[in-house]
Amino acid sequence: MQFIDLQAQYQHLKSKIDKRIADVLNHGKYIMGPEVQELEQALADYVGVKHVITCANGTDALTLALMVFDIKKGDAVFCPTFTFFATAEVISFSNATPVFVDSNEQTFNICPENLEKQIQKVINEGKLKPKAIIAVDLFGLPANYPEIEAIAKKYDLKLIEDAAQGFGGSITDSQGIAKKAGSFGDIATTSFFPAKPLGCYGDGGAVFTNSDEYAELLRSYRVHGKGSDKYDNVRIGMNSRLDTIQAAILLEKLTEFPQELINRNKAATNYENELANLYKTPKVPTGYESSWAQYTLLSDNREQVMAEYKAQGIPTVIYYATCMHQQSVYAGLGYQEGDFPVAEKLCKQVFSLPMHPYL
Ligand SMILES: *Cc1c(COP(=O)(O)O)cnc(C)c1O
16 A cells, blocks of 8 residues: 555546647647646636746745745744744745744644744844744645734735645635635745645646736746846746646646545545544544645554554654754754644654545
8 A cells, every 4th residue: 555646646647647748748848838827827717816826846936935025034934833844944045034833733733823922922022023924734724814814914924825735725714705725825835746635747836826916026036037038137036947747747637636635535534434533633624625635643652553554554654753943954043842832742643644536
């Protein structure tokens, strides 16, 4: 048994994906070919946002978002301490300071109460300028955007949704209006790394926004800060495009994606029915839908439990064993064990079971 069975998905879609790849090889427009624009439109329609700008990977997508907000040295950017490293890394890469936030024990996502505490702490210390929040849709579940958006507004902070794992998830409000992951905050980002809910066959990413101004900046930053003329560079940017072949593959995978989400939810329901009396299983709050990037359980006795699964040929993985504030590279930021009790406990107890649409 595989943890994520990409081969089963390829066999299911083989003839369509092979044809799409062959089309690219035949037209030869390997960089920014027609499939890239076709995919950006399809992603915009699916998520329900005005602009999608694809790029080279999910880390670059976050970096591009921070460039749009001119995040720099002296700025504080708030993010969960329980996340994948890239969320914090991009903040440091832009020379700003990541300020970590504890997690909600039920959802594993950033805790709004602790977020506000951390913002007030930075304001009171007066050393850094609070500029932005990166919320993460961890394991596929959208973060608590109703509360996080209110906090961002109250403190005049930009909000970035890191939907690398959340693509496909949604939140439906009390009026019955559903918003998909990728549509929250000022800018949202995702990753098409093969193991993500919507993955390609290499690296890929995308940035989502409803702002015309941000979209224009993102299209410039993605290609060396180009102006209206490709060889007139009006700002310092990056080289971060999505390959045409990856866009072609994603177009076929996106067509199948709604059915895959149904399959993932069925697998999650089966797990819940079988395992809820053995471990603490993941709970999806009312109105929320998860894309089930991971199926993550809690156990006080994780090493033994994982060994038992392994003995039966069932792979398990720990996402994540180390919080951001405990990473060696951030030792200089002055955090201590006990600063984020919920996240630290999660790091000691979480383990994930196989999860994919062909389980
Ligand atoms: C995977 C991931 C990223 C980075 O995506 P890449 O495409 O690997 O660069 C960023 N944030 C989170 C939460 C992720 O899971």
